[in-house]
Each structure stands twice: as C-alpha cells, then as structure tokens.
Amino acid sequence: MKNLQYNMSQKNAIYRTKQTFYNEKWQKIPFIIGVTGSVAVGKSTFAKKITRLFERLEPDKTIAQVSADGFLMSNAELKAKNLMDQKGFPSSFNWDAFYTFLASVKAGKERVPYRLYSQEISDLVPNELGYVSVPDILVVEGINLLEVPPDGQAPPSDFFDYVIYLDASEEDLEKWYLDRYHLMLEINRNNPDNFFYKWANVPLEQADNFAKRVWRDVNLKNLHDYIEPTKKRADMIIKKYGNHEISDMYIRKF
Numbered sequence: 050m051k052n053l054q055y056n057m058s059q060k061n062a063i064y065r066t067k068q069t070f071y072n073e074k075w076q077k078i079p080f081i082i083g084v085t086g087s088v089a090v091g092k093s094t095f096a097k098k099i100t101r102l103f104e105r106l107e108p109d110k111t112i113a114q115v116s117a118d119g120f121l122m123s124n125a126e127l128k129a130k131n132l133m134d135q136k137g138f139p140s141s142f143n144w145d146a147f148y149t150f151l152a153s154v155k156a157g158k159e160r161v162p163y164r165l166y167s168q169e170i171s172d173l174v175p176n177e178l179g180y181v182s183v184p185d186i187l188v189v190e191g192i193n194l195l196e197v198p199p200d201g202q203a204p205p206s207d208f209f210d211y212v213i214y215l216d217a218s219e220e221d222l223e224k225w226y227l228d229r230y231h232l233m234l235e236i237n238r239n240n241p242d243n244f245f246y247k248w249a250n251v252p253l254e255q256a257d258n259f260a261k262r263v264w265r266d267v268n269l270k271n272l273h274d275y276i277e278p279t280k281k282r283a284d285m286i287i288k289k290y291g292n293h294e295i296s297d298m299y300i301r302k303f
C-alpha cells in the first residue's frame with residue numbers, strides 16, 4: 050500500500066511539473082491502478098479491498114472501481130461471431146471501447162460511461178451503464194490489462210500508472226473457479242432465466258464435468274497463451290496461497 054501511495058505522489062508531481070512547464074492550468078489527472086491475472090484468481094475481491102483501503106487512508110480523495118469484463122463482447126455478439134469458446138481471449142474484447150474509456154478518464158472527462166458485466170448472468174448487464182467522473186484514483190481489474198490487442202489497436206497499458214499481477218498455482222485457481230461455480234449453481238437453482246439454472250438441475254458430476262472442461266479448454270488455455278505471458282510486465286506480482294493469503298511479493302524497480 051505504501052508503495053502504491055509513493056508511486057501516486059511521484060506521478061502527481063510529474064503531472065504538475067509538466068502542466069507548469071506547458072503553462073497549463075492545473076488539472077487533475079486520475080491515477081489508474083490495474084489488477085490483473087488469471088480468471089478466478091481474486092482480482093475483483095482484491096480490487097475491492099484496495100479501493101476500501103484507499104478510502105480509509107486517503108479520505109479526501111475520490112476513488113472509483115471498474116471491471117474490464119465490461120469491455121467483453123456480449124454473449125449474443127460472441128455467438129454470432131462463433132467466439133463463445135474464446136470468451137476472455139484477446140479476440141473477445143472490444144478493445145476500441147476499452148481504449149476510448151481509459152483515454153477519456155485520463156483526459157479528465159466527466160461522466161465517462163462503461164458497460165457492466167455480471168458473473169451471475171455470465172454476460173454484459175443489459176440496459177445499464179456505470180459512469181466515472183474524474184476520480185483521483187481509478188482501480189481497474191481484468192485479465193487483459195497488459196495484453197496487446199490482436200488487430201493493432203493501441204494497448205490499454207498506455208494508460209495504467211501501476212499494475213499488480215495476482216498469481217496462484219493452477220490447482221488453486223481451478224479450485225477457486227469451481228467453488229465460485231458451485232455458489233452460482235446454488236444461488237440459481239430456482240431461477241430458470243439464469244445461465245447456471247440448467248447446470249444446477251442436472252447431476253452434480255455432469256455439471257462439474259462441464260465446468261472442468263470450460264476451465265481447461267477456455268480459462269486455462271487463456272492463462273497459458275495470453276495472460277501469463279504478461280506477468281513480467283507488471284509493476285508488482287503478488288503470489289497467493291490456497292487460503293488466499295499472500296505468499297510472495299515481487300516489485301519491479303525500474
């Protein structure tokens with residue numbers, strides 16, 4: 050946390066110096082923190098925690114939190130493009146929208162809109178937008194923050210001031226993924242409109258075989274091919290034990 054606060058004050062000093070040099074009026078530039086890593090590593094939980102911590106430690110600053118899952122294409126769009134088995138891969142994101150969002154936040158625009166994603170419906174939330182209005186700090190969590198878009202679009206990492214990569218063993222990741230899946234089955238057992246309803250009402254072994262296959266063929270493949278290769282570009286790597294406690298921490302000093 051100290052490291053993050055230090056980086057933030059350094060970055061703000063640079064922004065101020067630049068604006069003075071260019072004879073510009075002082076304008077707040079949001080400090081954007083990224084939290085990245087595998088599906089189910091705990092990015093949104095961790096992002097929530099650092100947001101709460103900042104709210105306590107820096108009570109005079111405004112803090113917002115956004116998930117990069119909102120820049121995925123909708124399930125309908127993925128189905129139409131035959132990309133459902135690549136959900137979460139670079140090919141499944143709307144990179145232009147992600148870039149425009151980050152560029153608008155950094156430019157200090159008011160009420161910058163973004164789509165919301167829900168793990169519970171496993172899709173973008175229809176007819177609802179979130180808005181970010183020039184916060185001091187924006188925490189963005191997502192699997193793709195340090196990836197380079199596939200079609201030559203500008204990479205979102207241009208706008209991140211500090212990126213934390215959460216790391217864990219593949220066994221723990223699969224377990225956390227399945228635990229969350231079981232929770233979704235439980236919650237939606239009597240909810241026929243929900244994505245998980247179908248799987249909540251077949252024998253557990255059959256439901257588990259489906260989830261394990263999705264984990265292996267989609268999320269683990271995504272980790273190997275696209276997410277893990279970005280790890281060395283992070284400013285900080287935090288490795289977690291199976292009980293979610295931190296086992297190791299690496300900080301990039303350059």
Ligand SMILES: Nc1ncnc2c1ncn2[C@@H]1O[C@H](COP(=O)(O)OP(=O)(O)OP(=O)(O)O)[C@@H](O)[C@H]1O
Binds near residue numbers: 087092226228
């Ligand atoms: N610190 C923690 N303590 C206890 N449980 C945790 C912790 N962090 C994550 N979990 C659990 O692990 C699972 C995955 O966490 P979370 O949804 O935050 O992951 P994620 O990386 O944001 O996932 P996704 O990429 O799919 O959005 C959830 O069931 C969550 O409750």
Ligand SMILES: CC(C)(CO)[C@@H](O)C(=O)NCCC(=O)O
Binds near residue numbers: 088268
């Ligand atoms: C939304 C993502 C891509 C990442 O958060 C992930 O949770 C996901 O839905 N992966 C696709 C395969 C699956 O349903 O788990």
